Amino acid sequence: MTTPDDVLYCRIGLMPYRIHQRLPAVRPLLILLLVLVFRLPAPAQPGARSREVTIAAASDLRYAMDALTATFRRRQPAIKVNVVYGSSGKFFQQISRNAPFDLFFSADIDYPRQLQQKALTASPIQTYAIGRLVLWSPTIDPNTLGLKTLLDPSIRTIAIANPLHAPYGKRAEESLRHYGLYDQVKARFVKGENIAQTAQFVSSGAADIGIIALALAMSPPLKAQGRYFLIPANTHTSLEQGYVVLKRARNNKAAFTFASFLTTPPAKAILKQYGFAMPN
Amino acid sequence: MTDDFSQTLLLTLSLAGLTTAVLLVIGIPLAYWLAYGTFRLKPFVEAVVSLPLVLPPTVTGFYLLIAFSEDSMLGYWLINTLGLRLNFTFTGILVGSLFYSLPFMVHPIQSGFQNLPASLREASFTLGKSELTTLGRVLLPNIKPALLSGMVLAFAHTIGEFGLVLMIGGNIPGKTRVASIAIYDEVESLNYDRANAYALVLLGLTFSILLVLFWFNKKLRTRTFI
Numbered sequence: 317m318t319t320p321d322d323v324l325y326c327r328i329g330l331m332p333y334r335i336h337q338r339l340p341a342v343r344p345l346l347i348l349l350l351v352l353v354f355r356l357p358a359p360a361q362p363g364a365r366s367r368e369v370t371i372a373a374a375s376d377l378r379y380a381m382d383a384l385t386a387t388f389r390r391r392q393p394a395i396k397v398n399v400v401y402g403s404s405g406k407f408f409q410q411i412s413r414n415a416p417f418d419l420f421f422s423a424d425i426d427y428p429r430q431l432q433q434k435a436l437t438a439s440p441i442q443t444y445a446i447g448r449l450v451l452w453s454p455t456i457d458p459n460t461l462g463l464k465t466l467l468d469p470s471i472r473t474i475a476i477a478n479p480l481h482a483p484y485g486k487r488a489e490e491s492l493r494h495y496g497l498y499d500q501v502k503a504r505f506v507k508g509e510n511i512a513q514t515a516q517f518v519s520s521g522a523a524d525i526g527i528i529a530l531a532l533a534m535s536p537p538l539k540a541q542g543r544y545f546l547i548p549a550n551t552h553t554s555l556e557q558g559y560v561v562l563k564r565a566r567n568n569k570a571a572f573t574f575a576s577f578l579t580t581p582p583a584k585a586i587l588k589q590y591g592f593a594m595p596n
Numbered sequence: 597m598t599d600d601f602s603q604t605l606l607l608t609l610s611l612a613g614l615t616t617a618v619l620l621v622i623g624i625p626l627a628y629w630l631a632y633g634t635f636r637l638k639p640f641v642e643a644v645v646s647l648p649l650v651l652p653p654t655v656t657g658f659y660l661l662i663a664f665s666e667d668s669m670l671g672y673w674l675i676n677t678l679g680l681r682l683n684f685t686f687t688g689i690l691v692g693s694l695f696y697s698l699p700f701m702v703h704p705i706q707s708g709f710q711n712l713p714a715s716l717r718e719a720s721f722t723l724g725k726s727e728l729t730t731l732g733r734v735l736l737p738n739i740k741p742a743l744l745s746g747m748v749l750a751f752a753h754t755i756g757e758f759g760l761v762l763m764i765g766g767n768i769p770g771k772t773r774v775a776s777i778a779i780y781d782e783v784e785s786l787n788y789d790r791a792n793a794y795a796l797v798l799l800g801l802t803f804s805i806l807l808v809l810f811w812f813n814k815k816l817r818t819r820t821f822i
Binding site for chain 2: 350370378379400402512
């Protein structure tokens with residue numbers, strides 16, 4: 317039994333350093349930590365910037381953009397494309413605070429326009445598609461009643477994107493107001509942070525039905541899972557979608573290469589395949 | 597698995613490793629000061645150190661986001677004088693993690709110091725040893741279990757952090773997309789397999805870290821009087 321006094325005597329040299337030596341040392345752990353800190357790559361700093369593009373994309377593009385970057389990679393294997401998905405409103409806030417994105421694909425062209433006014437862009441704004449809303453569910457067929465399906469009392473939760481910062485959520489609210497349904501159904505809303513999360517709520521069964529983007533309803537994981545009702549475009553303001561090269565990328569050739577790729581026929585074909593109606 | 601997967605995990609580990617290393621350097625003097633110091637503002641400092649324990653990480657993240665942006669005085673100074681952009685960068689989430697995991701490093705070390713018999717320190721001083729020598733040769737070797745706890749908890753807690761990194765990091769691959777954020781992202785894209793892979797790695801890693809901690813501490817406790 318080691319008493320405090322023994323340890324004390326040991327420490328001040330009146331006893332051999334026995335106890336001290338027998339303790340499992342913190343030292344190996346410290347060494348491990350140091351190895352970890354110095355061995356691990358310092359996370360990539362913008363060095364070979366012109367060979368790398370970081371894209372902020374509205375989350376209705378989640379699958380279409382994956383297809384676009386796959387095609388782009390075959391044409392430009394030297395350029396590394398990173399895509400981050402989220403709600404357009406959130407990206408707008410982040411880009412306003414100098415988030416390191418090179419290109420911004422917004423589900424609402426108003427956000428790139430505001431960035432342009434703040435002088436945070438490096439190219440003209442291009443419209444790439446008009447987005448469409450659908451009512452989608454894996455369990456209920458919304459085609460017979462359209463949006464009135466939502467009045468069915470057996471539906472307990474309705475997923476929509478957060479109207480505050482997700483364009484699809486904002487338009488969903490407008491559409492419901494157009495039909496005079498908003499006040500009757502709003503108590504059953506669950507709000508996704510962006511449109512992809514909204515779709516995930518419905519797909520996982522956490523919500524019974526949801527108002528999501530046509531592009532997501534047509535995407536490989538959701539296509540076979542449920543049925544959708546296309547909400548008439550004249551019931552809400554247009555979901556004109558635009559992209560822009562950001563100020564940060566004004567010297568990044570790769571960003572402009574990707575931007576011009578979007579105007580090529582193969583890129584347009586991919587967008588069309590995912591239900592992004594092209595502007596005339 | 598793919599590059600992205602290992603990149604994300606490496607990034608997570610290097611964030612946790614760096615956070616732990618820096619916190620160890622900050623934590624020992626801070627804990628020493630809190631354990632032995634007598635000054636009027638001590639409760640204030642203790643409250644600040646413990647704040648991240650009770651504050652939702654999103655609150656911490658929100659304030660840091662504001663503080664780091666160029667509109668604030670601190671952010672303006674960081675960006676224009678030091679050239680340090682902290683929002684949406686690795687350095688930024690490192691600074692956030694340092695704040696967020698601080699109590700997990702300081703508290704075990706502080707109570708380690710406080711649980712040592714005062715006679716140890718006094719005897720060393722009586723024998724003419726300086727405060728620094730006493731710390732290095734007498735106190736620290738005697739609170740190894742506490743040091744171990746602090747390091748392990750800070751490391752594991754940094755791996756598990758989510759809200760703060762999401763707020764100030766912005767989910768940028770290779771820079772601020774750590775494993776916990778990647779899981780959220782993969783679930784959102786209905787990529788459950790991928791989310792599961794990340795989740796399993798995190799579960800395994802944190803469980804084995806805690807296992808090592810409790811196993812070591814059990815061994816240590818039988819040999820020392822802490």
